[in-house]
Amino acid sequence: MASLIVFSTFLVLFALRVPVTTAIGVGCVAALLAGGGSLQEIPRHMMGGIESFILLAIPFFVLAGNLFNAGGATARLFSFCEVVFGRIPGGLAQVSVAANVVFSGMSGAALADLAGLGTMTVKAMREAGYRERFAAAVALASSVLGPIIPPSIMFVIYAASTSTSIGRLFMAGVGAGLMIALILMAYIAIVVLAGWEPCPPARRHTLKDAARQTWMALPALLAPVVILGAMRAGAVTATEAGVLAVFYAVVLGAIYRGFTRHNLKTALVSSTVMSASILYLIAISGVMGHILTADRVAHAAAEAMTSITTNPLVGMLILNVAMLVIGCVLETTPALLITAPILTPIAAAYGVDPVHFGIIMCLNLIIGIVHPPMGIGLFVMSSVTRVSMEEMTRATLPFLIPLLLSLLVITYVPAISMWLPDLVFGKTK
Amino acid sequence: MHNVRRALAAWGMAEMFVAAGCLVAISCLNAAGVLMRYGFNSSIVWSEEISLLLLNVMVFLGAAVMYKARAYVVLEYFFRKFSAPLQHWLTLATWALACTFAAITAFYGASLYPLQINTTSFILELPRFYATIPLIIGCASIACVSAFYLWLELRHQEAIAILPGIELT
Numbered sequence: 001m002a003s004l005i006v007f008s009t010f011l012v013l014f015a016l017r018v019p020v021t022t023a024i025g026v027g028c029v030a031a032l033l034a035g036g037g038s039l040q041e042i043p044r045h046m047m048g049g050i051e052s053f054i055l056l057a058i059p060f061f062v063l064a065g066n067l068f069n070a071g072g073a074t075a076r077l078f079s080f081c082e083v084v085f086g087r088i089p090g091g092l093a094q095v096s097v098a099a100n101v102v103f104s105g106m107s108g109a110a111l112a113d114l115a116g117l118g119t120m121t122v123k124a125m126r127e128a129g130y131r132e133r134f135a136a137a138v139a140l141a142s143s144v145l146g147p148i149i150p151p152s153i154m155f156v157i158y159a160a161s162t163s164t165s166i167g168r169l170f171m172a173g174v175g176a177g178l179m180i181a182l183i184l185m186a187y188i189a190i191v192v193l194a195g196w197e198p199c200p201p202a203r204r205h206t207l208k209d210a211a212r213q214t215w216m217a218l219p220a221l222l223a224p225v226v227i228l229g230a231m232r233a234g235a236v237t238a239t240e241a242g243v244l245a246v247f248y249a250v251v252l253g254a255i256y257r258g259f260t261r262h263n264l265k266t267a268l269v270s271s272t273v274m275s276a277s278i279l280y281l282i283a284i285s286g287v288m289g290h291i292l293t294a295d296r297v298a299h300a301a302a303e304a305m306t307s308i309t310t311n312p313l314v315g316m317l318i319l320n321v322a323m324l325v326i327g328c329v330l331e332t333t334p335a336l337l338i339t340a341p342i343l344t345p346i347a348a349a350y351g352v353d354p355v356h357f358g359i360i361m362c363l364n365l366i367i368g369i370v371h372p373p374m375g376i377g378l379f380v381m382s383s384v385t386r387v388s389m390e391e392m393t394r395a396t397l398p399f400l401i402p403l404l405l406s407l408l409v410i411t412y413v414p415a416i417s418m419w420l421p422d423l424v425f426g427k428t429k
Numbered sequence: 430m431h432n433v434r435r436a437l438a439a440w441g442m443a444e445m446f447v448a449a450g451c452l453v454a455i456s457c458l459n460a461a462g463v464l465m466r467y468g469f470n471s472s473i474v475w476s477e478e479i480s481l482l483l484l485n486v487m488v489f490l491g492a493a494v495m496y497k498a499r500a501y502v503v504l505e506y507f508f509r510k511f512s513a514p515l516q517h518w519l520t521l522a523t524w525a526l527a528c529t530f531a532a533i534t535a536f537y538g539a540s541l542y543p544l545q546i547n548t549t550s551f552i553l554e555l556p557r558f559y560a561t562i563p564l565i566i567g568c569a570s571i572a573c574v575s576a577f578y579l580w581l582e583l584r585h586q587e588a589i590a591i592l593p594g595i596e597l598t
Contacts, residue, residue, distance in 0.1 A: 017508035018523045019501040021492070025530040043538035043564055050488055051560075053477055056459070059452055059487065236463060243459040272449045273500055276491020281502075283488065331502045372506075 002031040003295040006288055020334050021284050028287040035291075042287050049286020050279050053239055054166060057156045059275035060242025064151075064249045065107025066267035069116030071253025073220040077102050078120055080217030082203070083210045090188040091202035092128055093138045096121040097188070100142035101181045104149035105224025106245065110332075110369055113146040114139065114377055119384045129200035133395035136381045140370050140392075141184060141399035143377060147332070147366050149177035150228060151241065154362045157282065157336050159238075161289070162344045166238040167231060168355045168421040168428075174228075176359045176417045180406040187402035219255055223248055232424060278333055285337035298345045305346045312350040316411055319343060320364060327368025331376060335365045352414075353428065359410060359417045367403050370396050430580075434591060437574055441497040441592045444490040444570065451487040455480050475552050485560050489567025496527070496571045499590040517582065524579035524588075531571035538565040 009027035014020055025042070032039055068074060081099040088094050096117075103117050118139035125135035147154040150170035159166040192199040205213070227245050230236045236244055253259040292298065309315050323343070326335050340361060347357040369377035372393055382392045410416055462476045495501055508516060538561050545558035578588040 013526070014504055015507050016519050016523070017503045017505060018526060019496075019503055021501060022523070022527045022530055025534070026526050029530060029533060039533055039537045040540060042534055043541060043561060046534065046564060047485070047560060050484065051481060053481065056455060056480055056484060059484075060456065060459075063452065063456070235467075240459060240463050243456055243463065246456050247460055268449050268452065269445060272445070272452050272487065272491050273495050273498065275452070276448060276488050277495045277501065279484070279488040280492035280495070329504070334502070 002035045002291050003297045005031040005034050006291055021281055024284045024288055031291050045287040045290045046283040049283040052160055054160050057239045057242040058153050058278055060246050061151050061153055062275045063271040064245035066271045067249035067253060068106050070263040070267040071249060072256035072258025073252045074116045076217040076220050079213045083205050083213045086202035090192045091199055092125045093188045094185050096138045097142045097181050097184050100145045104145045110143045110146035110366060113143045114380050118143055122385050132385055133387045133391045134197050136385045136387050136392060137395035137399055140377045140381045140396055144366050145177050145180060147362055148173050154336060158340050158358045161337060161340045162354055164354045164358055168425055169358050171421040171424050172355050172359050172417040174420050176410050179416050183402045183406045219252055281333055289341060298342045301342050302346045302349045306349050315350045320411060323361060323364035327365040332365045355421060356414045356417050363407050433577060437577060437591045441494055445494045448487045448491040451483040455483050478550050478552050482560055486563040489563040493567045493570035496574050497591040520582050524575050524582060528572050528575035528579060531568045531575060535565050535568035
């Protein structure tokens, strides 16, 4: 009953433009009052919600992403990817996907990718003669890789709310991210080769120029290797890997001489407010988590789902559709915080590994940023380009085909995600 | 009213400064921890406790800044379809709810004082209530700013962000 009050109050208020944190909070107050609980539970569970060392990784990865952008590492990466991938069908569109793969290994959020790399990609593609709306759609679709390829803020939140191994999640994201990138690149190649989208010939690079770009990008290219390598070697925890990423970004910014007083200040302020907004939401979700746990919602939901079907293939299909719908109407962080503790036991009842399900869940929810009504990526891209929301939506919708195909492949072929964590950490029993 | 806005903006800038300072301090503290472990085969035993305390300060003061910058997550889709008078009433209700919830959290946070003042952390033996203080200050600040936005809306004035120009990248 209490959980029904939380959910219904939250959904109604959120639909009426109440800030998500207030909507959840008011829902919790209503549920506690209805159930005769003490309102002291609110501050107590808010504090408990963020009393976790692993959550410190969130501000670190947010700050690292913004510092990589501010320091000029993103521009070097783009130039390097242009040298390597610029000549394959799709030219700069392929470069956009490849650059996102590398940049995702440094930053942990899709919006950091969009604001930095996305803006740069669209500008380069527009100047090369691509249609701007196609360029913006490619940048937006590729930004989905940000939260899938480690380090990932979404994985940290999922791990903290479901007690899953963050190391295994990070490793699982590598295979899944590469699969999505391959499918996106194949889709772009088909679109270009079929003549559906004009693709101006890419700029030729001399050997000397290619060598120079590679040399310039080398320190930035080493960032994912350093961050993930240190974690893999057991030298640092996930939280410390975030610190490492921050300091690596500072060093890169110094090497590239990209920092100015203004962009450093902007990066710091923006990272502080963004991290605080995520963690404040996590704090309030801690109260909701307490109410849902007391109501045994996850257990009841798992029983209800398995009574509908015991077939894991059908069950996962239903879960995917449900998560896609949730991703349509809710922003990724609240969606993850609300649904992860409920849906993970259901997936476990179907025999799906929580690490594998974490990848599926994050991909489902992050797809929501590329389409209306909650497509934050659409708003960001539309505001940084000259493309209207309507045009942006029309150009981006075809990219749901490769993204949904990736989702199906990743859902039904667990080995894509699980081969690397199993190889690195051994199989779980 | 102009003075209230200026006071809230100055308070917001102070919160921003402290919250950003905490982020820098947490980064340096954890980096020092790694350095000590590998460079000097030692460790800063209190770093986790202090990091979590600073994180609390960053989160709750940062959340107050978020409200002042109006940089929170909302769903505009349905709201835009309503008539102007209905939008006005919904906005009034939104700020009233935000103010009430933040005030309840701050009040009940302060009421934890007798329970938490004698419970201490493991290493530094700091009273647990110290970790609750940022929540009380942050939520009280959110309640004040929400009340200000509510007042503006009651007077049919546009509630422009107190701290404009903060963008979430």
